[in-house]
Amino acid sequence: MxxxxxxxxxxxxxxxxxxxxxxxxxxxxxxxxxxxxxxxxxxxxxxxxxxxxxxxxxxxxxxxxxxxxxxxxxxxxxxxxxxxxxxxxxxxxxxxxxxxxxxxxxxxxxxxxxxxxxxxxxxxxxxxxxxxxxxxxxxxxxxxxxxVDRMEVTFDYFFVKDNAEAVEKAKQVAADPAKMAGFVADAPRSAEGQTLSKEGQRVRSADSPQAAQSPLFGVPAGTVVAFAPDPSSAQWIVAYVTDRKTDVRPSGESSTEQLTPQLLEQIGLRLVHTLAGEPEIQVNPRYGVWDGTAISLAAGEGELSGYQATARARQKS
Missing domain, CATH: 1.10.4030 (Triger factor/SurA peptide-binding fold)
Known part of the structure; x- marks a missing residue:
């Protein structure tokens, strides 16, 4: 290790x-x-x-x-x-x-x-x-x-056909989280009839360690994200993280020892900004812009690998 x-x-x-x-x-x-x-x-x-x-x-x-x-x-x-x-x-x-x-x-x-x-x-x-x-x-x-065996995220999500649609709808959800329900309801099904959207999806890192590398585990509750889960596919996911826990007890034996150093390193990199206290990252424009999804610099806004934004608080009725 x-x-x-x-x-x-x-x-x-x-x-x-x-x-x-x-x-x-x-x-x-x-x-x-x-x-x-x-x-x-x-x-x-x-x-x-x-x-x-x-x-x-x-x-x-x-x-x-x-x-x-x-x-x-x-x-x-x-x-x-x-x-x-x-x-x-x-x-x-x-x-x-x-x-x-x-x-x-x-x-x-x-x-x-x-x-x-x-x-x-x-x-x-x-x-x-x-x-x-x-x-x-x-x-x-x-x-x-x-x-790695203590995290749990709850989120609403839907899939779209490409990055442009994903970013546009993610921005709408960030501005008005109430729109998420409509997007989830209207999301298309896959060719096999599989549902491509859901509210209240819950994922534990102990059950799905690979998923802990994704942006869903690296942002606080109240964040809207859009990214391509599979780089080889044009489909993007838009998700609204409604809850995030880091103190969940694993149901069985710890999975840590079964994970490779490579996977653990990637999970650690995904968590590092949150664990650092979410410091603001400013980059000299000469070098590009910070890409929170890739956790690296991108040459410009058009080269970003995803979208992340804090959702506006819901208005109380």
Whole structure:
């Protein structure tokens, strides 16, 4: 369970390094503080740090230096800012939850990956940042262990044919939650006659650990979400989370030990923003926008992988 996963960003021909100065110099108009690449709550991710990490990639990857004319440095920089935001969320969540991992465990994970120097080749990491990422992954696993068999979400939902319809209807529900009932009632059935909508659907993470990776488990009650449950399908789901619990007793034996580190890491990443106290995430527009569904940066609003919004409170009659 200690092995750090080798799912790090590769530097290939499609990801060129243009001019570092063009991307980060003169970016003083950050989200709200001069010199910031992103802000997580009260913590600033400095532009200088992104610059330094880009310099490291240029220095250690000879092939990357040959690709400067392709002007795709923004892809690398966006990944670095994503990792910086994720790191801060993980740090904040771990502090709030009292979760930690030993340096011995981190060392073991790095060694199982082949050692920091070797494993960081052809990636955006160097030996130091590879170790930092390994620690982050282990913390995500431990955060997931704490909650994976204790969560329950209740939600109303319906499926639609594509993302445009999903986002439009999700916005309507966020503005007026009373509209959800009508959308649920009017939702079409599948070709096999299966109902594609329901009110009061309840899912426990102990019964469906795979489902705990979904946006439904990563948002507080009162949130409307829209996303594609299956990326290979055009269908999207619109859901209104009406209740979320993190203290449900599992009905049987704990499922934690049966889950892979990879799955636990993904569950931990899904929970990390909520466990961090839901800090506001601001991103320098030069790098893109924060995508709460993907838990990463997107190039722009048109590239977002989903929709999330707090629903307006229902009016009392």
């Amino acid at each position: 200690r092995t750090v996963q080798r799912r790090f960003t590769k530097i290939g021909a499609a990801v060129a390094l243009a001019s570092v100065a063009l991307l980060v110099a003169g970016c003083g108009t950050g989200p709200s503080h001069v010199g910031s690449a992103a802000i997580v709550g009260d913590t600033v991710l400095p532009l200088e740090q992104v610059q330094q990490r880009l310099d490291v990639v240029l220095e250690k990857e000879p092939e990357a230096r040959k690709l400067h004319d392709q002007r795709k440095l923004d892809q690398v920089a966006r990944q670095l800012v994503t990792l910086g935001v994720q790191h801060e969320l993980i740090e904040q969540a771990a502090r709030r939850e009292g979760v930690s991992v030993s340096e011995e465990a981190v060392t073991e994970s790095v060694e199982q990956a082949g050692g920091a120097e070797a494993a960081s080749q052809n990636t955006v990491y160097d030996a130091t940042t590879f170790r930092e990422r390994a620690k982050d992954q282990l913390l995500l696993v431990e955060l997931a262990r704490k909650y």
